[in-house]
Amino acid sequence: MAEQHLYLEHDGKVLLVDANGNGPQLPIRGRTSVDSDATNDGWIYRLPSEEEASKLGLTWQVKRVNRFKFGDVIYEVTHALPDVEWPRDWAWKDNLISDSGVHPAARESVYRTMHRLVAKVVLRNPQGQLLLQKVKRGFFTGHWTLPGGFLDYAEHPRRGAERELLEELGVKLTLPDPRGETGEVHSGIDRCIVQERIFNAEGIDWISFTYLVDVEEGIEFVLKPDEVEEAKWFDKNDALSIGASLFDIEAFRIFIEEE
Numbered sequence: 001m002a003e004q005h006l007y008l009e010h011d012g013k014v015l016l017v018d019a020n021g022n023g024p025q026l027p028i029r030g031r032t033s034v035d036s037d038a039t040n041d042g043w044i045y046r047l048p049s050e051e052e053a054s055k056l057g058l059t060w061q062v063k064r065v066n067r068f069k070f071g072d073v074i075y076e077v078t079h080a081l082p083d084v085e086w087p088r089d090w091a092w093k094d095n096l097i098s099d100s101g102v103h104p105a106a107r108e109s110v111y112r113t114m115h116r117l118v119a120k121v122v123l124r125n126p127q128g129q130l131l132l133q134k135v136k137r138g139f140f141t142g143h144w145t146l147p148g149g150f151l152d153y154a155e156h157p158r159r160g161a162e163r164e165l166l167e168e169l170g171v172k173l174t175l176p177d178p179r180g181e182t183g184e185v186h187s188g189i190d191r192c193i194v195q196e197r198i199f200n201a202e203g204i205d206w207i208s209f210t211y212l213v214d215v216e217e218g219i220e221f222v223l224k225p226d227e228v229e230e231a232k233w234f235d236k237n238d239a240l241s242i243g244a245s246l247f248d249i250e251a252f253r254i255f256i257e258e259e
Contacts, residue, residue: 002067002076005047007109008060010082013090016045016106021052024089027099034101045091046103047077059083066112066203075105079113079203112203115196119161120148121175122212122251125219129233130252132243133168136229143244144232146210146251156182157192157209169231170222175211191258193251210251 008015017023025045034044053060060080067076093110096102123131132144147168151160158175159182165171176188191212198205221231234242236256243249 002074003105004049005075005077005105005109006050006053006060007047007077007079007106008053008058008082009079009093009113010084010087010090012093013087014093014096014106014110015048015053015056015058015082015087016091016096016102017048017052018045021048021055023048023052023056024087024091026089027091027095027102029095029098031099031101041103042100043103044101045099045106047106047109050078064198064203065201066109067201068108068112068203070104070108075108077105077109079109113205116204116206117151117157117160118148118206118208118247119151119157119164120146120208120210120248120251121161121165121173122146122210122255123171123219124212124214125233126214126217127233129235130239131231131233132239132248133223133231134229136227138227140244144234144242145245146243146248147231148210158182158211161209161211168224168228170224171219173213173215175213191255193254195247195250197246199246206247208247208251210247212251212255 015023016025018025027045060082062078062080065078097107097110133147134144147165149164158177162173162175165173174186176190177186178190193210195208223231240249240252
């Protein structure tokens, strides 16, 4: 039986209650220890139940339900948008995650509202073939994927795609940026696809920036030894059938249809 919680967020603010369901409650940013008001599990504030939120006079629109596990406990958290104009007395989510007196399910729920940003590159040779690499670690170990990975903090997706291409395949390439979105104008045709998807009940939200770049014949690769096992050119249909990532496959389809 999963523990059920209700995550109500509006404009970056979240409803917290105390152990008795009284709220709203405000966390203390940066708190590392709690006083005698804490429960035996070491928390003071938590997410409400649906019944507790209703008693506070709230209504809401359900967006999704996330499920995750800590130890032997399964948590089922309903994420919903409350029908309020501005929850003035609710907790800022940034303060919530930095207070050790807040129940871990609440902090984990905030964590799962953060987008995971990745940038990828589709290299296409003069024969129209697409490059895929077989990776040694990560989500797709042993499978064929596009070169790319997580964006660093304050990194533009184009720069992240260029960095990942250099790190994984040893290819130094400047992506077209005709509008100068990165701060510098680089001529060429801008081919970018932005995709968003939640893949499972845990609720992690992914956003992928995928760039198509045409390259000349004879480009050489220096594979990152601990990450990339092999890099190989595939015909379009083969790339569609062998690609492991749904983001990659959808990008192939869109790029092919645009031709």
